[in-house]
Amino acid sequence: MECADYGLTRKLERDNLNLNPLQRGGVLPAAARKALHEFGDGYSVCDYCDGRLDQVTRPAINCFLDDLADFTGSDAVRTVHGAREGKFAVMHALCERGDTVVVDGNAHYTTHLAAERNGLEIVEVPSTGHPSYEVTPEAYREVLEETIDRVEVKLAVLTHVDGNYGNLTDARGVADVCRKLGVPLLLNCAYSMGRLPVNLRELGVDFVVGSGHKSMAASGPIGVLGMRSEWEDTVLRRSGRHEKKELELLGCTSRGAPLATLMASLPYVRERVSRWDGEVKKTRYLVSELEDIGGIEQLGVRPKEHDLVRFETPVFHEIAASHPRKGFFLYEELKKRGIVGIRRGQTKWFKCSIYGMTEEQVQYVVDSFRDIVEENR
Numbered sequence: 576m577e578c579a580d581y582g583l584t585r586k587l588e589r590d591n592l593n594l595n596p597l598q599r600g601g602v603l604p605a606a607a608r609k610a611l612h613e614f615g616d617g618y619s620v621c622d623y624c625d626g627r628l629d630q631v632t633r634p635a636i637n638c639f640l641d642d643l644a645d646f647t648g649s650d651a652v653r654t655v656h657g658a659r660e661g662k663f664a665v666m667h668a669l670c671e672r673g674d675t676v677v678v679d680g681n682a683h684y685t686t687h688l689a690a691e692r693n694g695l696e697i698v699e700v701p702s703t704g705h706p707s708y709e710v711t712p713e714a715y716r717e718v719l720e721e722t723i724d725r726v727e728v729k730l731a732v733l734t735h736v737d738g739n740y741g742n743l744t745d746a747r748g749v750a751d752v753c754r755k756l757g758v759p760l761l762l763n764c765a766y767s768m769g770r771l772p773v774n775l776r777e778l779g780v781d782f783v784v785g786s787g788h789k790s791m792a793a794s795g796p797i798g799v800l801g802m803r804s805e806w807e808d809t810v811l812r813r814s815g816r817h818e819k820k821e822l823e824l825l826g827c828t829s830r831g832a833p834l835a836t837l838m839a840s841l842p843y844v845r846e847r848v849s850r851w852d853g854e855v856k857k858t859r860y861l862v863s864e865l866e867d868i869g870g871i872e873q874l875g876v877r878p879k880e881h882d883l884v885r886f887e888t889p890v891f892h893e894i895a896a897s898h899p900r901k902g903f904f905l906y907e908e909l910k911k912r913g914i915v916g917i918r919r920g921q922t923k924w925f926k927c928s929i930y931g932m933t934e935e936q937v938q939y940v941v942d943s944f945r946d947i948v949e950e951n952r
């Protein structure tokens with residue numbers, strides 16, 4: 576049945592309240608949906624190209640990149656296919672095979688893969704472990720100093736907000752450490768740029784990467800790579816054969832709808848970032864209400880500084896043990912109430928986000944969890 580049309584519908588996930596953190600920051604506003612339709616054809620932004628994507632004036636990609644540089648506090652900015660491609664490009668430009676990079680213990684798998692594909696050795700800065708899993712500037716300093724005693728460290732990578740616990744790291748603190756030790760720092764902002772204020776200059780980092788489809792209301796795949804001017808010659812160096820083309824970007828990155836949606840969403844994203852404090856407040860409310868039910872506990876740093884929350888949920892695990900639907904009961908009870916995004920069959924823990932929901936919707940989510948516990952305990 577699904578194979579006939581390849582199952583190309585996501586009505587369930589789109590029309591219900593979706594708690595999956597991955598899905599909350601990439602929802603398109605009306606202007607981006609219009610741009611998606613307008614620029615859906617193949618090379619749709621290339622009608623008036625003179626050889627460089629970042630210099631196209633119709634649509635005004637050149638002006639958009641100036642605005643994006645301003646938005647991220649970068650000297651130079653380019654679009655890439657995703658946060659991972661941004662990390663890969665910087666590692667590729669700065670490092671040789673066999674070089675060493677230092678990354679935090681909460682790094683996303685794509686940081687590891689970018690390093691692995693570049694043939695780099697990874698040294699990890701451990702987190703504090705259960706229950707807060709915090710990565711501190713102090714731990715960063717210790718690992719960097721130890722590593723620098725042995726080998727040259729070509730690059731440090733810090734996950735601004737990680738995808739497991741939603742911990743917001745002290746980027747400025749880590750940047751101070753890196754600057755003192757002479758190591759360039761790339762900040763992975765996949766879960767922050769487009770949700771909360773991120774400014775390369777103010778944070779004192781060398782590079783920022785963002786993810787359009789994760790946190791910037793773009794259809795994707797698309798990402799953002801911002802840098803200080805001193806890295807432009809290295810990261811944006813040109814091809815020997817095709818003098819206009821930037822080598823690390825393989826000439827051009829996204830050439831159509833993903834870029835058009837990112838562009839259309841920038842004014843909306845700029846505005847929503849200014850309301851970040853309200854998002855944090857809603858998330859803290861969710862945590863306090865769910866913990867109040869009993870048998871539900873937030874992991875990660877407290878109080879929350881980001882909308883992604885990981886909960887340990889022994890109460891749901893205990894219910895599952897004697898429930899006729901076993902571990903599937905939670906997914907099914909939520910679905911009955913129009914809530915999706917918690918993995919089927921999973922009851923020991925879950926990750927969720929209420930980013931962008933109204934206060935009424937948040938209250939509905941809270942009440943639903945409370946009812947499910949009361950009706951099944």
Ligand SMILES: Cc1ncc(COP(=O)(O)O)c(C=O)c1O
Pocket residue numbers: 656657658659660683685734736737738763765766785786787788789797798
């Ligand atoms: C912290 C973090 N970094 C990077 C990524 C990957 O982003 P992209 O899909 O833009 O490469 C993710 C995606 O889940 C993430 O959570």
